[in-house]
Amino acid sequence: MFMFILYLHNIHLTIESFICNTNLKTKTIMKKLAFIISIALAVTACGNKKEQKETANDAIQLEGTISVDGSSTVFPITEAVAEEFRAVQSAVKVTIGVSGTGGGFQKFSRGETNLSNASRPIKDKEKAACAENNITYLELEVAYDGLAVLVNPENTWVDSFTIEELKKIWEPAAQGKIMKWNQIRPEWPNEEIHLFGPGVASGTYDYFTEAIVGKSGSSRGDFTASEDDHVLVQGIAGDKFSLGFFGLAYYAENKDKLTLIGVHNGETVVKPTLETVSNGTYRPLSRPLFVYVNSTSVKFPEVVEFVNFYIDNAAELSEDVGYIPLPAELYTQQKEHFKAFVESNK
Numbered sequence: 001m002f003m004f005i006l007y008l009h010n011i012h013l014t015i016e017s018f019i020c021n022t023n024l025k026t027k028t029i030m031k032k033l034a035f036i037i038s039i040a041l042a043v044t045a046c047g048n049k050k051e052q053k054e055t056a057n058d059a060i061q062l063e064g065t066i067s068v069d070g071s072s073t074v075f076p077i078t079e080a081v082a083e084e085f086r087a088v089q090s091a092v093k094v095t096i097g098v099s100g101t102g103g104g105f106q107k108f109s110r111g112e113t114n115l116s117n118a119s120r121p122i123k124d125k126e127k128a129a130c131a132e133n134n135i136t137y138l139e140l141e142v143a144y145d146g147l148a149v150l151v152n153p154e155n156t157w158v159d160s161f162t163i164e165e166l167k168k169i170w171e172p173a174a175q176g177k178i179m180k181w182n183q184i185r186p187e188w189p190n191e192e193i194h195l196f197g198p199g200v201a202s203g204t205y206d207y208f209t210e211a212i213v214g215k216s217g218s219s220r221g222d223f224t225a226s227e228d229d230h231v232l233v234q235g236i237a238g239d240k241f242s243l244g245f246f247g248l249a250y251y252a253e254n255k256d257k258l259t260l261i262g263v264h265n266g267e268t269v270v271k272p273t274l275e276t277v278s279n280g281t282y283r284p285l286s287r288p289l290f291v292y293v294n295s296t297s298v299k300f301p302e303v304v305e306f307v308n309f310y311i312d313n314a315a316e317l318s319e320d321v322g323y324i325p326l327p328a329e330l331y332t333q334q335k336e337h338f339k340a341f342v343e344s345n346k
Contacts (some may be wrong), residue, residue, distance in 0.1 A: 036182065047196040063091035064093070066092065066302060067097075067115075068117060069096070069099050070116040072100065072287065073145060073249070080318075081309065082306075083308045084313060097113075100201035100227045101120055108135070109129035111133055115293055115294070120147065120206050135296070138292065138293045138337065140291045140311065141326060143315075143323040144289065145247050145287055150258045151258070151259050152236055152259065160261060160263065166212045168184065169184065171213045172218055176222070181193055195222070196243070199244070201313070212285075229246045232252060233246075237257035237258060239320065249321055278315045288326075289318075291310065293307055296344045
């Protein structure tokens, strides 16, 4: 199209040049011809613009609303994906709630959401709730995360914890008994420990208690709990004698307000980083993160498009917001599993 317009334009210039060097009668004829070519140029240009517009609009064919809820840990990844998705599918609205992994699964099992963010695998009771409502689903891994153990920057005495020490602090038997820092190590201050952690509906809480205490959902209850990790950041940052835990990404956003503490993995003290989480040396506090897709939702093309977009961009966007990407071959597997899931639920 461009070459055709250029060809007409060159003819137009040639005719104008010729008009300047010929007699009146010929000039009249040539002016009419030049006018016709000008009209052709204008129509062709308009057609080209229309073609360009239609090409651009090809990328904005879908509309609708996609409802997501669940983990506050997975939220930053899904939010980043949704933001990028809006750039290519602006007529699709993606709403993302933060009810915690457990709260998200409650809504998911009732068919209230299309996707559920989860920082742990679905539990048996949640599977049963889905089955009661004839909801089947697909589990997709989207990234890795490390649980960060954190203290206030004014804390100068803690440089690491063992798993046994963390258990001593957080297990149910510690409530009302393990109250001061010097009960963990004698050389630590004779000051109260002020604990902060995710709420009981959080997948992060479930994972931490299972990894540290030995039973999911089992811990002391006398700690400041919140499903909002920003509240936990503020609590730890404002209290010299605080101790807390949450997903690594929220530490990455608030490095200037918090101190990250290493955990002894049985061989050496390790802090969570992209390398130590992905290679498994930050154990037992490394974990995969998930998105669950409702089978009825894949009947909607906007949901299928969004999930494919999510898988295609999860590696880059998860790293952008402080998480650790899966190996490339795992994303390929997730894409294949989702394709099969869509085909089986048409």
